Amino acid sequence: MKNILKYTFALLAIGFVSCEPEFDSPVTDDGFYTSGTANLSKYVSVGNSLTAGYADGALYITGQKNSYPNIMAQQFAFAGGGEFYQPLMNDNIGGLLLGGAQIAENRLVLAVDANGNPGPVRLEGTPTTDVSNKLSGSFNNMGVPGAKSFHLVAPGYGNVAGVPTGAANPYFARFASSESATVIGDAAAQNPTFFSLWIGNNDILSYATSGGVGVDQTGNLDPSTYGSNDITDPNVFASVYSQMVDALTAGGAKGVLINIPEVTSIPFFTTVPFAPLSPLNPDFGPQIPALNAQYALLNQAFAYLGVPERSIQFSMSGPSAVVVQDESLVDISAQLTQVLIGGGLDVPTATIFGLQYGQARQATSSDLLVLTSSSVIGTLNSDRLAQLIAMGVPQEQAAQLSVNGITYPMQDQWVLIPAEQQSISTAAASYNATIETLAGAKGLAFVDARAALARVANGGIAYDGGVLTSQFVTGGAFSLDGVHPTPRGYAYTANLIIRAINETYDATIPTVHIGNYATVTLANN
Amino acid sequence: MKKLILLAVFALASAVTYAGGYRVSLQGNKSLAMGHTGVAVINSSELVFFNPAGLVYLEDKFNVTAGMHGVFSNIAYQDAETGANARTDSPMGTPLYFYASYKATDWLAFGLGVYTPYGSSVEYEDDWAGSHLVNNIDLQAIYIQPTVSFKINDKLSFGGGPIYVTGSVNFNRNLNRTLTDLEGNRANVTIDASGVSSWGWVASAMFNPTDNLHIGATYRSEIILDAEDGDADFENVPNSPLTPFADTTFNASLPMPAEMTVGMSYDFCESWTVAFDFNRTFWNVYNSLDIDFKAEDIPDSKNARNYKNSSIYRFGVQYDATKMFTLRAGYYFDESPVREGYFAPETPRNDSNNFTAGLTVNIGEHLQIDASFLYSHFKEVDASYNYYFENGVAVPFSGTYKTNAFVPGLGLTYKL
Structure with missing residues (x-):
């Protein structure tokens, strides 16, 4: 009797221990996914608002969590990737304070007006992220909203004292390692084993979104003389870009370079028709x-x-x-x-x-x-x-x-107007030539975001819940500011980059289902 | 003796038992130990469930048996395409049973049974990859069944009775794959209904061609639990007229399918019994899980299930080792009622091989301790559920599942 009980309980114990069902090859096992010839243990992303996870005209926590670098880092974790820290905002309202005064607007949300029509409105509320509250530590995600190529190498771009005059960037001021730090310096100082670099969008985009009020500075090699809405000279771009790639690869890191999409791929420029005046409008x-x-x-x-x-x-x-x-x-x-x-x-x-x-x-269809x-x-x-x-x-x-x-x-x-569009696309073509050439020369992965976004804009990308298009509000790819992607758009971007990394470095990092990522956020104030 | 038990133990270790769908075949420690056979086994008041007709053949005038099982079931999920993976952290299920029989005369016996043949308790981590299908579910149905049993002669008897069922369901899932409130919390709904009751019946017969050979048949009717005015609680829904998900009530129907069992047992060499049972569960009644929300502006939730009727093949053996010990072992093969493309994570059941063992310890003349153990083994399976829709587009949820369950049980039998 005693022995029987003993054996019975021994059996039960064995059963309890081995009760968890085990797959023949679990995805969580080391080696199920591989990073190939890349080492993903320390990933640092460098870029602008796109890299930061900016969306709906603001930076806020859930947007940052759905930034393409963060999505990638979560997938990297299956193939040897390490922790990925972001300089998270303080809330999901968006907007920034400087010494208590608001200096950046709240996020946009999709609200329904009294007539039942949905449209973007600013979320009400007081932001709680104050630029003067400096974050400590270093951050894997070095995406700085508003940054142009040459800003990333500019000392003092994170000096909070320079924020009111526009000499410094409020987002970088939150986490710059010192008043004189550069974005690229802080990125390189983390000794990344792997990096992504997506910069140059704002070198044409601020000119474009401002309707071309700025100046095409092609031929002017001194960026300190540029206005905020100007187009950056392609040689300036090439010079700082190659400087950044050198800094990031100095420690032997592998990485991925991403090129600049056409502005005509984004709903900010494709939503309002050139002929919007209807004779049926009672006011017109x-x-x-x-x-x-x-x-x-x-x-x-x-x-x-x-x-x-x-x-x-x-x-x-x-x-x-x-x-x-x-x-x-x-x-x-x-x-x-x-x-x-x-x-x-x-x-x-x-x-x-x-x-x-x-x-x-x-206006004509070319405007x-x-x-x-x-x-x-x-x-x-x-x-x-x-x-x-x-x-x-x-x-x-x-x-x-x-x-x-x-x-x-x-x-x-x-x-x-067409002349302004020409200036933009000439500059972008030149930047893109620089990016692709450098990727080739350095053996880095290269993502043709320009071609990919053109596909989204022309017909869209089928996924497991529909088709991702650049249609404003309903297309799913772009947030309510018409420029920055939604989480789903960022997930699509992350997949593009992961595929390029897998191809270049013989890696097998898994992609994500973009249908699992949200589009625009609904809220009535 | 020691050797025998060890052998039985290791044989069991490679086997499993658990039933398809949300059927929980744990209606008695003695029967479970024999592969949950029992439609033609005359050894205890577990017959109230397995075959009421047999009660009249029990030797003792009064039999009462009660017990419980601890269900430890585990589901692992992974999707090699994305790396998504999840493991359930389900609470231990504790199905209970209580049976009593009283032999009023030589030809007439009465019985009462309380048991839980249907139920499910599955808990995934909230917001896991399949959270738009289920975060967690707890389904319970308690059957209360008075029976009468009478024999025509020593070869043939009949039995049966009404069944009263009371059940409850609590189910939570996210509204879809992406909807959140402003803070990023996933919008979800919990439906909860309890005290849902209904009636059914059971009828059975037993035929004894010889003293050693018994043949039995039992039919338990389908019982549909209609939950009315249950609570539907929506959480983390954005404040927008486009998402009008306010708390409301719901109606839903959940079928407990009919089950037919036929089987035989044979006693030999004085102390041995073998038994075979065949179950047919009429799952095709479970066509769709439809949740009808009372609020007009909340779309009803239609979840295709399209189950098919399924069979279970059971085999058991009993050995009266000594006056004190009776040893049992068994095996059954349980066909899944789930069709290809309908593999939903709230009941991810593919075909299973089930291995059982157990023993009874006689403590004196009147009291027995019954113990059993069941291990359910499911093969790793690549499967998908293809009937979840977003904006009219089917969004399959697919991946690899690996499931198991192990179920220790303990019971007491008292007879006079």
Whole structure:
């Protein structure tokens, strides 16, 4: 009896110990996934807002957790990857404070208005991330929102004292190792065994999102003279880029370089149509005959001056293009004024018309209206109204001449005209040539993000729950700022990079199901 | 003796027992030890469950037996494509049973049984890869069954009775693969209903062609538990008219399928008995798990199951070793009712091989201690559930599953 009990309990004990079901080859076993010739134990990511996990016009915790480097690091963990630390924000509101004053806006969320229409709005609430609260320690994710290529090598870019003047970056100021530190220096100092570098987007993007108000600085080799919305000279880019790659590979690290997508792949430039004016709009349709009568006078003058292509006319039957200011056109203000006076218009009115329409034309399908123009088109431009009243124009006439895109041409910041698009794509092509060449020369993995995002924009990417497209709000790839990806977009990016690493380094790092990652966040304030 | 037990033990170690779907075949320590055979075994009041007709052939006037099992079941999941992996941390299940029989006359016996033939308790880590299908589930059904048993003669008897069932269900899953509140917490729903009751019946017959050979058949009816006005509790839902998931109530039906058993047992060499049982479980009643939320603006949850009828083949042997000890061992093969493409993680059951053993210790004339052990072995299986939809698009959830269960049990029998 005693013995039987003994054996019975011995058996039970064996059963309890070996009770966990074991796979023939568990994914958690060392060697199930491999890093090939790469060593993923210390991964450092370097870049801008895309690398930081910025989305919905802000940086916030859940966005950072879904940054492509963090997604990659979680997958790297299956193949020898180590811990991955990010300079997490303090909340999910987004926005930044500096000494208690708000210096960056809260995140956007998708809210439903009183009429049941969904649209992006700023989340209400007071941010709690103060730039002056310095984080301690070093961070694997060195993505700094707003950074251009040359910023990453600029000493003092993380000096909190430089933030108010724009000389330093508030996001880097939170975790820079010292007031004089550089982003690339802090990255290299961590002795990464593996790195990713995705930089250069902002070298063209801020020019693009500002509608090309900046200057194409091609030929100017001194970035300290650049404005924030300028295009970086390709030689400056090439020089700092290769400097960064050298710094990151100095310790023998392997890595991956990612190129710059076309701005036309992102909904910020593809959402607002060039011809958004519908005759069915009760605020616009009934005005068309009067507007066309007024423009008829101007069109005769355009014809007389040999520029009939600048004629402006609104359709009664279909959508019409907005009127835009095209600073690449020859300014014919003076001639226009003279011709209008000759046609019998009073001098003050002719002068104003001349000035207002001297570089005006209707938009074409080649123009890109920025996302933020959607809330401006068809509204009264109060600045212009005040100007005209100051010039002595009667209030009623001044108001008629101040309707954005209808009587008052959409100004430079709202539209990317073909000449501006050309500047952008020329610079981007040059940056991309630099990136691909360096990847080849250094034996680094290379990701053609430009081609990948073009696929998202043209037809989309099928996944296990639908198709990922760059359609604003509904496409799933882009967050509510129209520029930065959603978590799903970042997951797609992470997969692209992982595949490139696997190919280059003979690794077998697993990818993720992008359908498991969220798109836009719903919330009503 | 010592040798024999060890052999039995090691034979068992390579076997497993557990039933397909959410059937929990643990209705008695004596029977379980013999591969959960018993439709034609006359050895205890466990017959209340296995074959009420046999009660009238029990030797003793009064029999009562009660016991429990501790179910330690484990599910491991992994997806080699993404590296996603999970292990359940399910609480120990404790199915109970109580049977009593009273032989009123030579030809008439009464019985009462309380047992738990259906149930499930599975707990994954919240927000695991399949959390849009299930985070955790706890399903219980208690059967209460009075029976009557009468014999026509020494060769033929009949038995049966009504069954009252009371059940409860608690089920939590995430609303989909991605929805969260502003802080990133996954939106989820818990449905909870208890005290759900229904009625069914059991009927059986036993035929003894010779003194040593017994043949039995039992049919237990299908019982459908209709949960009405259960609580549906939605959590972490974003504040948006686009996600109108406010707490509400729900209706749902969960079938306890009918089960037919036929089998035989044969006594030989004085102290040996062998038994074979065949179960047919009519799972095809479990077509879809539909949760009908009362709030109009909350879409109902339809979860295709499409189970098929399944069979279980059982074999058991009993050896009256000494006056004090009776030893038992058994094996059964349990076919899964789950069709290909319907492999849902709340009951990830593929075919299983099940190995059992146990013993009874006679303490005096009236009291017995019954012990049993069951090990259920499931082969590693690559499977998927293909009927989860997002925006009308089917999103299969696939991966590799490896499941096992081991179930020690202990019971007491008292007879007069």
